[in-house]
Amino acid sequence: MKSSVELPQLVRQTSRIAFVVATVGCFGLPSQALALQQEGGAEVEKVEQGERHIVVTATKRDQTLEEVPIAVTVVGQEELISKGIEDITNLERAAPSYAVSTSDSATGGLVLRLRGVGTTGNNIGLESSVGAFIDGFYLPRPGAALSDLYDVQQIELLKGPQGTLFGRNTSAGAMVIKTNPPRTDIVEGFVNATIGNYDLYGVQAGFNVPLVQDKIGLRIAGAYRNRGGYITNVVGDESQTRDRISIRGQLLFDLEDAGELRLLAGYNRGKDDCCMAIWTQRSPFIEANSAPFSAFAPTAGAPNVGADAVDPYLANDNTNFVNPFHGWSIAAHYDVSLPFGELSYLGYYGDSFADSCRGDYTALNVYAVGDCPEIRALNPGIDLDPLNGTSIKSTSHELRLQGESFDGALDWIIGAYYSHEKIDQKYTFFS
Numbered sequence: 001m002k003s004s005v006e007l008p009q010l011v012r013q014t015s016r017i018a019f020v021v022a023t024v025g026c027f028g029l030p031s032q033a034l035a036l037q038q039e040g041g042a043e044v045e046k047v048e049q050g051e052r053h054i055v056v057t058a059t060k061r062d063q064t065l066e067e068v069p070i071a072v073t074v075v076g077q078e079e080l081i082s083k084g085i086e087d088i089t090n091l092e093r094a095a096p097s098y099a100v101s102t103s104d105s106a107t108g109g110l111v112l113r114l115r116g117v118g119t120t121g122n123n124i125g126l127e128s129s130v131g132a133f134i135d136g137f138y139l140p141r142p143g144a145a146l147s148d149l150y151d152v153q154q155i156e157l158l159k160g161p162q163g164t165l166f167g168r169n170t171s172a173g174a175m176v177i178k179t180n181p182p183r184t185d186i187v188e189g190f191v192n193a194t195i196g197n198y199d200l201y202g203v204q205a206g207f208n209v210p211l212v213q214d215k216i217g218l219r220i221a222g223a224y225r226n227r228g229g230y231i232t233n234v235v236g237d238e239s240q241t242r243d244r245i246s247i248r249g250q251l252l253f254d255l256e257d258a259g260e261l262r263l264l265a266g267y268n269r270g271k272d273d274c275c276m277a278i279w280t281q282r283s284p285f286i287e288a289n290s291a292p293f294s295a296f297a298p299t300a301g302a303p304n305v306g307a308d309a310v311d312p313y314l315a316n317d318n319t320n321f322v323n324p325f326h327g328w329s330i331a332a333h334y335d336v337s338l339p340f341g342e343l344s345y346l347g348y349y350g351d352s353f354a355d356s357c358r359g360d361y362t363a364l365n366v367y368a369v370g371d372c373p374e375i376r377a378l379n380p381g382i383d384l385d386p387l388n389g390t391s392i393k394s395t396s397h398e399l400r401l402q403g404e405s406f407d408g409a410l411d412w413i414i415g416a417y418y419s420h421e422k423i424d425q426k427y428t429f430f431s
Helices: 077-082 088-093 373-378
Strands: 004-006 010-025 045-048 051-056 072-076 098-101 111-114 130-134 137-139 152-159 173-179 188-196 200-212 216-227 242-254 260-272 323-338 341-354 368-370 389-405 410-426 428-430
Touching (some): 051 072, 088 098, 137 341, 368 373
Antiparallel strands (some): 010 410, 045 051, 072 152, 130 137, 216 242, 323 341, 389 410
């Protein structure tokens, strides 16, 4: 007899306070000795003596790529568009040293890797060794960055340990996504649309408008993407689908001598059906209708092994995998010039929720985890919504002061960082 039981609730709360003092000194080091790597172009450039330079913030300050003493891959807005990179899952088209993989959850099981190094394991308690940052704000789980890469200025992939300046969870590197900030001097907008196979269609749009000329700028952008799956099981469930919508709004206040204040708010929602699996090979001992291995054999003569199982044929006969998610965030970034250096404050709060339905990859339905049709059928009248899902609430505050001394011979930065994170995960188990 099949029954349903609730797994014990897992609550994880962490609070961290970090005080970091970092010194980056040139002291006459020739630029030829610095480790450089550039695999893509960028939109952010400056001109020095008639030469154009790519500007990055890999060391928490604006520097040209030639000045940065670490290996950095920079991918600009034009390259994202020309190579069809719609989200972080296919960023390797522009950066071969970057890789991403998912297990049985598109949100909780997302793994980022740089140079082959990354955290492996579909456990919400594990934190990525490749940190994800958007506009300087740390995202506690890479799945929070799954929305479209729209209105992006550039992406910087920093390779190797970055813990000195970027804090925890950057032992393998960091992915820094920089969106276009509001402008206070111009009205502009953009729109683009995408269509493709598997019923793919998407749209990205945004606009910028000065609310007060040269004083206050507003920028709003959003994206929607929908695509059918390329794996289908015998009952018609699709996998590897896309159904995402996100919007981001920003306000920029030019306070003149009092500094510059940038306020950000965003919302995203999605329902990706992922990650139904295909058997790469089948044991010769397995034959259709031969117990106890018939669940692993093809159904009705349809292939379920290797490339032949990919749509328009059939995948293995297992429960569909569903991953709905939604979240919102607010943030503030304030910069001001002081007589002895540049003072910056970054404050962030994010609240996200992700659900999932995961099966056992066979036709037997030995077990299922999450808000699955089998569990609902077994428990009519029971509200399963509060019994399933992962909730993550995170808060961070960063304060740093940086400047130069000894006529530019010493470039220094000092800062403090605080973060608090609460994870609440619970799922029903069907067996």
